Amino acid sequence: MPVRRLLRLVRRYWRVLVRGARRTAAPARRAWRRSLQARVITITLVASSLLVGGFGWFVADRSAKILLNRAQDEVEAQMRTKVDYAYHQLTVHRQVFDPKLPSTMRATVDHLADGNPAENGGAIVTLRAAEYPDLKPVSSTNFDTSQLITPELVKAVAGRGGEYQQIRTAEIAGVQTKFLVSGSPVPTSFGHVELYYLVPLTTEDRAANQIRTTVLVTGLTLVLLLGIVALLVTRLVVTPVRDAARTAQRLSAGLLDQRMKVSGEDELALLAASFNQMAANLQRQIVRLEEMSRLQRRFTSDVSHELRTPLTTVRMAADLIFTERDEFDPAVARSAELLQAELDRFESLLTDLLEISRFDAGFAALDAEHTDLVPIVQRVTERLTGLAERVGVTIELRLPDTPVIAEVDPRRVERILRNLVGNAAEHGEGKPVEVTLACDDAAVAVTVRDHGVGLKSGEERLVFNRFWRADPSRARQTGGTGLGLSISVEDARLHGGWLEAWGSPGAGAQFRLTLPVRSGDRLVAAPLPLIPRDRDPLLAGPTAAPEAGAEAPAPAPEDRAAAPAPALAARETAVPVAEAAGTPAPGASGTVAADPAEVIG
Known part of the structure; x- marks a missing residue:
């Protein structure tokens, strides 16, 4: 039961969350559906953001790699010089237990060091002898280099030989600093020692960050400019279309004198001129049809009223003949009956025509x-x-x-x-x-x-x-x-x-x-x-x-x-x-209401 209750609560809160998200996103969905300009600008901004973002990432990445490759090339060149110098200084010692060897290693490191990284951001030089644990490592700084010189790098340099590099990050004087760590073996008369050259990449990182910032600002500015351009361009196109829609709505509401403003000689001006010509033709046609309808209603009403007087006279004569039909020949009596029936139909038709004319004229009232x-x-x-x-x-x-x-x-x-x-x-x-x-x-x-x-x-x-x-x-x-x-x-x-x-x-x-x-x-x-x-x-x-x-x-x-x-x-x-005026009549799906005012002969 607790699991079921928990699931019900989760489903309930999920539905509430979904409904809230839908209500929040409803204005954006309405704007997306109803505004062509909003869709064009949004698509332009999204597409340009993706393109500019991809291009900016590519430029920043390539710039960082170029800076790193340049730093690696410089370190490789310096490493060859430093290894050669260390070789000449250390090879004079024939034994590893030579008491002067540590002082020689210290002098070599001091000579090869470029400065104190804690003070001026200089490189760090370290000499180690993995084969001789009793020979203590010598470094150009008191900084613990164990977090930069990893066992994997030591194993690669001491075991396989050759120069190896890796990038590591360490905290120096409370600042996270990235180093390019390069290691190479130094052959001596008593065996191999390893020379490690740790170069800070502060300058390269700063340059890479500046490039990223420049690319980001430039990209955002470019996207903003593209959005403004899209806004201006779509306004040039959407504004005439919007005017045409408003004019069409006014025309459909019965304001037949509404026209679009024509400016210039481009395609939009041609559209406005064609629309105005269509509206003028529709106005003339509607006015003509309204006049014809008015004349038709007037004709129906006048004829119905004018026929009342002769119909009354004919009705009186027909009633007299119909009353005396028994005294006539059978054929004449039958004619009298037919005359009476047709007069009834004629009178009914006149009554209906008068009623229709009242509806058409808008004079019908509900009691x-x-x-x-x-x-x-x-x-x-x-x-x-x-x-x-x-x-x-x-x-x-x-x-x-x-x-x-x-x-x-x-x-x-x-x-x-x-x-x-x-x-x-x-x-x-x-x-x-x-x-x-x-x-x-x-x-x-x-x-x-x-x-x-x-x-x-x-x-x-x-x-x-x-x-x-x-x-x-x-x-x-x-x-x-x-x-x-x-x-x-x-x-x-x-x-x-x-x-x-x-x-x-x-x-x-x-x-x-x-x-x-x-x-x-x-x-x-x-x-x-x-x-x-x-x-x-x-x-x-x-x-x-x-x-x-x-x-x-x-x-x-x-x-x-x-x-x-x-x-x-x-x-x-x-x-x-x-149906009620202005209210759609119900009915089966897909049916069409007939126009009761249309006259079909």
Whole structure:
């Protein structure tokens, strides 16, 4: 248990340390991702530091080696002279036990010594006789040379013969001093003695340190200058690009008169001029399209209003003829019925056109009030019962037992549901239409499900466009004006809600209306899934009650599961169409919202 507890503590503190490091490094990561200038300068500084550092190390190392080689060459030359002098002084003694030999060795050492290293940094000369332990070593200083003349060096000089060198460090008068220790045998008449010449490398070390300092300062200065140059160069390039980005953002925000400053005749000036030309062309095109759209909206509104007067007159005459149709011939009576039906469609089309023109002009207003949606759904289904009976469709309601209160415009909600249920009945192919109502603390949703022909892949992008029909061959035999779903989209958007579609060929379609419980609230989830449970393997199961809730800003769990299974991926798509202003509508992954304001003839 103590080991496990210790491991848990280690893992916990490690996670805390990692999170703290990430939070500390977050500003640097953001600057790296968002600033091209910061990336260029950082890369330049890192690359130049590596190059300058490598070059400086090479120069300093080569300089130190050159100084050391020069010192070694000088010591070798001096060693030959000193060995020769020692040979002539010591060879006069035939026996090692000659009582004058120690004094001769002392005189030789004093003559060969360059000075006291403790006083003026001079070299040290030592004579030893490894073959004769009784013959005491003689040194030019009282300094203990045992830490400089190692047994390995003594063994090499006395045993193998020849001149050998090594570098050692010793403390003299409290200062760490580096020595070049050179040893060579001296042949005498009584045998071999060893001459050791210890030369301090203080001058060479000082010179090497000065070279390293100079290289370091020069390298840092060079890196700093390269950073400044990179800053200036990147500013010359990044500043126009940054200006172009700001100008593009202003253009996308609707400020069409924004332009870039053009200076010079280089590539950046050409970029700015081309950008300005593009912005001018876009401005002219947008202004032209806005004018055309304004004229189109005005034409639609004027025509709709102007047709009201003759339509009223024709309606009065048609009503009179329709009332007296029993007294006419059968053919004339049938014509009167057709005239009455087409006038109804014509009047409905004018009403829809007037409603669309109000949305386009921005005059549509929401008259929200606290309303129970259960009676609205029941009323819509009762009014469409006749249509459902004519096409052989039954409407099944799945309503909560308690009231569903939401702050909505009841007239617009009823119109949305009337369009959805009517379309489902007309395209239901004689199969039941299911209407489900559910709510949670933040949203209320209504789904309308049919089991008819469904929607082909890509049609869910067009189903909410004006005047679009899924089956052109039935375009003038069934259905309404082709504006019902477009108006429903605008009604849902006016509430700050969503209107979404899902469909699969042969499996029917499902439409979902989601509205906030409180007017003005932002939707983050829907209480009902968009894809029916019988068509989504991730949601299939015995659960009958609708699920609600999802973490913001992602859609509800059912919506996240709306991505079809592999077998249905090419055929089933959930497409969000209507959404709150400025708020992305939820839906299946990878779907595209259709523009309800686009008119398709």
